[in-house]
Amino acid sequence: MKIIKDPVHGDVEVGEAALVLLDSPPLQRLRHVRQLGFAHLVYPGANHTRFEHCLGTMHLASLLCRHLGLDRRDADLVTVAALLHDIGHGPFSHVSEAFMVEMLGKGHQEVEGLLHEERTATLIARCGLDPDEVAAVINGHHRYAGIIHGDLDVDRMDYLLRDAHYTGVPYGIVDAARLIRSTVLTETGIALDQGGINAAESLLIARTLMRPVVYYHHVSRIATSMFHLALLSHIEGGEDAVDDLMGMDDAALFTRLLASPDPTARTLARRLYGRDLYKRAVYVGRGQVNAASVQNLTTVAESRRIAAAIAAEAGVEEETVLVDIPPFPSEMSMEVRVRDRDALVGLEQVSPLLATLNETRREQWRLGIYTLPDQRGEVERAAIEILHIKKPTQQYRLPI
16 A cells, blocks of 8 residues: 545555556556646646546545445455546547547547556456456446446546645535445445435535636636647648547647647647637627527537638638537436435435526536637627627626
8 A cells, every 4th residue: 555645635545456557657647637728827726637636536436435335346446447537538638528529439438448458458457357347437337437427426526626726716615525425335326315415515516616617717718729729720731640649648749739730730839838818709608599509519620610601701810710619518416315215316306406506507608709809809790690699688798
């Protein structure tokens, strides 16, 4: 066993199985992948990495395994899966996820290939575990998957606490100890005991408050959109395979973009490096757009098609217009064991707060059109025309 000092959890115990994998290449790469993408352009302290988060997730998973009374082999399975759960992330974490999904046909949770690489598979075998079973826990296809893959999992507990700590935003505080004590194992998987409802509501409130302030802050979204166009322009130049780029860390990919043979990729990378960002021309909620139609336009390819149409209408260069249409947030829920009936019900049946939180998340959604500062007027008029954006009934414009 090894003890690692962590600024969020204090002493983190790394058990024998996890220790075998601690220095494996896929995990060590995460030391050089930022947890929050470009959030450091908003919050200077947000330079923490996926490696730190994986250690924290493993720590909470270990505490939960102890609470649930799992045997040694199952506890090793869960803690190893928690330690490795993010090795599938591309550079800048979720920033590059769209390219992985659209161009490689897989998301960061699909880690089977990485776990079967010879050195990693050998280390997993030394732990007495099967790479396919570890992958099943990570990607949500195992009885224990809910421990690290659910609406109230240890993954979320750690990243909310950690992101709040490093950004200085106080909304991510979570009672992880109470949630762990309130977690129960059922025949189908992980559920919450009725006594933990208040702690669960607190976590879901934290997720809801952190979305607009940290995870979907408009500056982070602008930087992400600039990075997407830089990466797309570089890829279309045919210099590198997407798979190779997604296997890099942040510094390696950013260096590649700064030296790209494509002028658009180079220009955007240099602007990102110097925090010389585009500005908001349009930033509207779902009530001002046709929600059903825009949800079919969330891919990188569709965003560029719309950007080209807006640029043509505005009479500006195509690469100076960025379109950001995030997917609508998914519904939050969790199974709860009701004591007096010993039955499982959805959290929404016992918590009137959940419906309000889900509606709040939908209202937080924003469509953004970004451009150079001196082009905002022309681009705004063109975007309103192309996307049929309605004027708000009340004017509460955020500062641009």
